[in-house]
Amino acid sequence: MERGEKEMNRIVETIHEAKENRAYLQALKELLYQFADDDFIVSYRGSEWLGLAPHIEADVAFSSITQNTMGHAVMYYRLLEELGEGDSDRLAHHRLPHERRNSVYLEKRNGSGTYLDEPHFDWALAVVRNYFYEVLKRVRLQAATKSSFVPLAQIAEKILMEQTYHLAHWKMWVEQLQQSTEDAKSRIQERIEEAWLEFGDALQLGPKGDQIVQHQLLVDEQAMYQQWMKEIEATLDVIPSRPLGKRLGDGRIGEYTADLEQAISVFAEVYETDREAVW
Amino acid sequence: MMNRQREEEIRAVLQAVDDPELPAVSVYDLGMVHHIEVHGTIVSVVMVPTFAGCPALDFIERDVKLAVEEIDWVDRCHVQFSFQHQWSTEMITNVGKEQLKKHGISPPPENYRPGEQWTVNCPFCGSAYTSMENIFGPTACRSILYCRDCRNPFEAMKPVIQYGSVSQTY
Numbered sequence: 001m002e003r004g005e006k007e008m009n010r011i012v013e014t015i016h017e018a019k020e021n022r023a024y025l026q027a028l029k030e031l032l033y034q035f036a037d038d039d040f041i042v043s044y045r046g047s048e049w050l051g052l053a054p055h056i057e058a059d060v061a062f063s064s065i066t067q068n069t070m071g072h073a074v075m076y077y078r079l080l081e082e083l084g085e086g087d088s089d090r091l092a093h094h095r096l097p098h099e100r101r102n103s104v105y106l107e108k109r110n111g112s113g114t115y116l117d118e119p120h121f122d123w124a125l126a127v128v129r130n131y132f133y134e135v136l137k138r139v140r141l142q143a144a145t146k147s148s149f150v151p152l153a154q155i156a157e158k159i160l161m162e163q164t165y166h167l168a169h170w171k172m173w174v175e176q177l178q179q180s181t182e183d184a185k186s187r188i189q190e191r192i193e194e195a196w197l198e199f200g201d202a203l204q205l206g207p208k209g210d211q212i213v214q215h216q217l218l219v220d221e222q223a224m225y226q227q228w229m230k231e232i233e234a235t236l237d238v239i240p241s242r243p244l245g246k247r248l249g250d251g252r253i254g255e256y257t258a259d260l261e262q263a264i265s266v267f268a269e270v271y272e273t274d275r276e277a278v279w
Numbered sequence: 280m281m282n283r284q285r286e287e288e289i290r291a292v293l294q295a296v297d298d299p300e301l302p303a304v305s306v307y308d309l310g311m312v313h314h315i316e317v318h319g320t321i322v323s324v325v326m327v328p329t330f331a332g333c334p335a336l337d338f339i340e341r342d343v344k345l346a347v348e349e350i351d352w353v354d355r356c357h358v359q360f361s362f363q364h365q366w367s368t369e370m371i372t373n374v375g376k377e378q379l380k381k382h383g384i385s386p387p388p389e390n391y392r393p394g395e396q397w398t399v400n401c402p403f404c405g406s407a408y409t410s411m412e413n414i415f416g417p418t419a420c421r422s423i424l425y426c427r428d429c430r431n432p433f434e435a436m437k438p439v440i441q442y443g444s445v446s447q448t449y
Contacts, residue, residue, distance in 0.1 A: 061415035071332020161439040164393045
């Protein structure tokens with residue numbers, strides 16, 4: 001343990017250095033999969049909204065945020081590729097549901113129907129989900145700027161510069177709908193109550209959480225939770241009294257729902273027709 | 280020819296490589312060229328991407344490579360995007376700002392603080408009487424505004440600056 005502790009205070013400057021310490025590498029990869037898969041699935045669900053948002057300006061904003069967020073996922077998948085995990089396109093499109101680490105709540109369908117056929121999507125779900133997620137993303141990225149893994153800290157700095165706009169956008173929607181009609185208020189509240197039962201795994205680090213913290217890759221779950229809650233409490237009018245739950249399962253340990261399988265079957269369709277294609 | 284002269288020659292070439300989504304504004308003037316290295320007839324250009332999700336990056340990489348390889352003494356040019364240095368809108372050159380205005384795009388505001396609202400003058404008439412229509416525009420790096428004086432819609436480069444470079448509480 002003493003030897004281990006010494007190693008833990010080390011700054012890891014390069015990919016090569018990260019690969020030299022097996023325990024460090026495992027913890028790092030686990031964390032990167034969580035970051036990558038969260039961004040990827042939330043932006044996939046966002047992409048399904050294209051052309052369907054309540055008005056044209058909301059549509060431009062949502063699609064811009066979604067494209068940008070997909071770009072963030074790519075940065076993490078490329079880092080994983082450099083760490084020896086294989087081709088980044090394959091990591092995004094060809095992994096099985098149980099290999100993915102995204103929070104289960106983020107894979108939840110936007111509503112009934114599909115983007116092509118009878119899309120009865122729920123805007124309140126989009127607003128609450130994206131707001132909850134962007135707050136978490138900010139908390140995580142701020143912690144990641146101090147990560148022992150320098151390439152991750154650099155990426156975090158980069159993403160934070162852009163993500164400021166994403167968070168501000170969804171916060172504006174939450175604030176405005178909370179002050180809108182009774183119908184809007186109750187719909188938002190309903191989705192907040194639902195998210196409270198399902199968002200729990202998003203704030204967790206999974207089975208390798210202890211190693212992630214020991215290697216100073218990120219802050220612990222408690223610190224993340226407190227920061228997240230502080231912002232949420234400052235924005236929401238009514239905070240559910242119960243603790244956050246994981247009713248849909250725990251994505252950090254590879255649990256998933258049929259909604260993830262549905263998402264993969266759609267977003268991997270083109271990739272599967274020709275895996276060697278160059279775009 | 281000295282390396283320094285060669286680097287200058289490459290810089291001049293890069294001043295003519297336009298951003299695919301901002302015609303007539305070069306990648307150099309947008310501040311995307313971080314540094315240039317010359318080893319004999321091999322050139323390497325390290326660039327910083329603007330927005331992470333920008334779909335134009337692959338085109339920019341190709342355009343820069345092809346333009347540099349046009350120089351007669353260059354055998355090969357390697358282009359690499361680096362995240363070790365963060366691009367910010369403060370890196371746009373004065374030439375870049377003027378070129379943006381000619382295309383109806385205002386340069387980013389200079390006193391921006393992350394998370395706060397910002398405003399810019401109209402690129403056509405210079406009026407400060409403008410309103411933000413949509414912080415998100417046709418590309419990740421642009422916003423949509425409207426000038427209430429000359430009644431023209433216009434765009435602005437969305438300011439992004441490094442999070443750590445301002446001292447304020449979040």
